[in-house]
Amino acid sequence: MTDKVLLTGISGWIAKHIAIELLNSGYEVLGTVRSQNSLEKTKKTISEYVSTDKLSFVELDLLKDEGWNEAAKDCKYIIHTASPYPMKSSRNREALVPAAKGGTLRVLNAGIEANVEKIVLTSSIAAMFKRPNRTNPYNVGENDWSDTEWSGSNDYIISKTKAEKVAWELMESKGLKDKLTVINPGGVNGDALDDKENTSTKYVQLFLKGKYPMAPNFGILISDVKDVAKAHVLSLKNSKVNGRRLLIGSEVKKMLEISKIMQDAFPKYAKKLPKKEMPNFMLKLISYLDSSAKLMVPELGILMQTDTSYSEDLLGMKFKPAKDSIVDAGNSVIRLGLV
Known part of the structure; x- marks a missing residue:
């Protein structure tokens, strides 16, 4: 009998990669969608990369109790990726909590009720690195919390x-x-499978469009989307990662370094890419008008450091270099006609 995985939020960018990895590895996949609108497009995208004979869908809402127990009952594993990730910040600091926290409880309780063997949760380095009074540079590790x-x-x-x-x-x-x-990725880069907008590739798109005349002065751990997907799937049957938080990514890159990689890889767009670092005061001024810039302000001028080798050792895989992920992201944005 094929091992069945409940994959939440299958229409998401990372989740589509996870679905492909699961299907290629022989799993049966039941993907949840919030509405029927995204079902056909998601299935079409996945079918371009792998057979969808073992793929099915169910319509479920993270904010509602109905249907989760039924969806989980025949599954051996759960991968919970569904969670809101908007481009713009809300003034309501709790705005995303009902779907993220409440949805997680619904999914996990359904998994407990169904006695699944393993649950893999997609979190983020965002749950680790945001805290006051950090040193410069500062370290982010498995035991850190925002x-x-x-x-x-x-x-x-x-x-x-x-x-x-x-x-x-x-x-x-x-x-x-x-x-x-x-699974705790950093800034996720790599191949966008279709033109569905997502926050991660949106930043690459804005860079190539020349929307950033200067690069903000901060850096982030770069994670390749295929590495993130593979880490989820490898975790299902790997007892070494039980009860662990896994940072996924190879290198921290500053925004100006990312721009330089893009300039070298995409000379046609080089004139539009930032060549200088933005003064900190300027980004602070912009943040009053642009909520997406507010997230960057506390990071200005301090450098993140992290060692992800423990995750590579536990998973038995090697993460892609940041340069390759950034180039893959740029190539896919260009291929899909998003710039």
Whole structure:
């Protein structure tokens, strides 16, 4: 009998890659969608890369209890990726929590009820690195948590942190911590499979369109979307990663370094890409008008450091160089006609 995986939010960019990895690995996949509108397009995209004979869909809402237990009951594993990730920040710091935290509880409780063997949760480095009084440079590791009370944490940071924390609390309270593995990517780059807009590739698109005359002065861990997908799938049957938080990515890159990689790879767009670093005061001024810039302000001038080799060792894989992920992202944005 084929092992069946409930994959939440299958229409998402990372989740589509996970679906392809699962199907290529012989799993049966039941993907959840919020509405029928995204079902056909998602299936079409996935079918261009792998047979969809073992792929089915169910319409479920993270904000509603109905249907989750039924969806999970015949599944051996759950991969929970569904969570809101908007481009713009909301003034309501709790705006995304109901879907992120409440949705996580619904999915995990359904998995517990169905006695699934393993749950893999998609979190983010966002749940780890946002906190006050950091050194410069500062280190981010498996035991670090973002401070949801800090003014430097926005609605997305708060939602990811609270959702991951409640997942650990629930599984530990049931004595099931070893049934949970959490994947924490950084800034996800790589191949966009279709033209559905997502926040990660949107930044690449804006860079190539010349929307950033100068690069903000901060850096982020670069994670390749295929590495992130593979990490989820490898975690299903790997007891070494039970109860662990896995940082995924190879290198931290500053925004100006990302721009330089793009200039070399895409000379046609070089004139539009930033050549200089933006003064910190300028980004602070912009942040009053552009909510997407607010997330960057607390990071200005300090450098993130992290060691992801423990994740590579536990998973038995090697993460792609940041340069390759950035070039793949640019190539796909250009191929899809998004610039």
